[in-house]
Amino acid sequence: MHELVGALRTYAWGSRTALAQLCGRPVPSAHPEAELWFGAHPADPAHIRVDGLQQSLLELVRADPQHELGAVAPTFGGRLPFLLKILAAEEPLSLQAHPSAKQAQAGFERENLARVPLDSPMRNYRDENHKPELVVALERFEALAGFRPPLRTVALLRALGVERLNPYADLLAAQPDSAGLRTLFTTWITLPQTALAAMLPKVLDGCVRYLAEKSEPNSGAKEFAAEARTTLELAEAYPGDAGVLAALLLNRITLQPGQGLFLSAGNLHAYLRGVGVEIMANSDNVLRGGLTPKHVDVPELLRVLDFEPNELPIVEAEPVDHTLDGSCSLRYRTPAPEFALRRFELAAGAVPVPIPRSGPGILLCTSGAVRLLQGADELRIAAGTAAWISAGDTVVHAAATGGPAQLFCACVGEL
Structure with missing residues (x-):
């Protein structure tokens, strides 16, 4: 450790x-x-x-x-x-x-x-x-992240009310699948600079108009407000960039x-x-x-690129264990064999909790301060610092010091 x-x-x-x-x-x-x-x-x-x-x-x-x-060394070439x-x-x-x-x-x-x-x-x-x-x-x-379902993108393009976008909306409406997305993305990302310079200002004007228009009574926020604002922000950061258009095809995630x-x-x-x-x-x-x-x-x-449309699911932390004095551990499931990630919320004054891991691990503190215990050894880490745990090391326990703390454990995934 x-x-x-x-x-x-x-x-x-x-x-x-x-x-x-x-x-x-x-x-x-x-x-x-x-x-x-x-x-x-x-x-x-x-x-x-x-x-x-x-x-x-x-x-x-x-x-x-x-x-x-440890045992995973041959699997990953000693890396x-x-x-x-x-x-x-x-x-x-x-x-x-x-x-x-x-x-x-x-x-x-x-x-x-x-x-x-x-x-x-x-x-x-x-x-x-x-x-x-x-x-x-x-x-x-x-x-x-990820290509939005095509018919939702058609709705976005039509909502902006930009005449130059109509042929592209029609293209995607006629072929609302991965092939249609590939065609549209390829067309936009390879547009000649002269065509891009003529088109982008119209699209940005459409975003401004869309955001300025009042919503229908009792309808709440405008459906594509986040997408329109993001397009304007990207264009300000990267003027004249074809990526601004391409971003219109992606899911906007918070x-x-x-x-x-x-x-x-x-x-x-x-x-x-x-x-x-x-x-x-x-x-x-x-x-x-x-x-x-x-x-x-x-x-x-x-x-x-994978052009298969998909509304990417948010990965929610799954509770794994709770202690009577308020600490808890949570797991993030992914299919990746290279890594696994757990989050520990450590309560102030709680008893040290064991940190399970597969093979080598990195323990990263992201808030508060943590005391790590391994047999007779002790190591303290604060926010923004970490500890390396060799595969050959024994079980490590963690406890918050002074107040509540947050700790992430990265290790090898399931092979």
């Missing part, structure tokens, strides 16, 4: 306040802080701290995978199979998807043969792994604290804003289609 120091990633879409506040550092931070990585990915591994000295978790695992990973993060989005992330395992292996080999450097900004595949992922909201979290969203391979998405805990297979493969100054590869994105 060792303290684990996360690797801080600074991207333009990050926040100058969220991660700094969570970790108890001065606000605002010098740069937008987007992610804290707790894992052993070669791009930016976390470090364990022992007696004031730090060692890369990647080096620790490589040196003794049998002890650190830690998951990557845990805290994500803080102040602005929208890119419109993106992740490949399947087969697609990642083929793409990685293809770019290696083409001698594209691993650190090249033009690189799509930085490793040969797929990247299923789960994000759990720590505060209200907004996202676009997560409340504690709710999760699972994304499998080929799922087109863009996180909009909020702070959350994110766990994924240990990969950094991202295929982008827009809403970013980074490398965009539309043909490769189209190769991996």
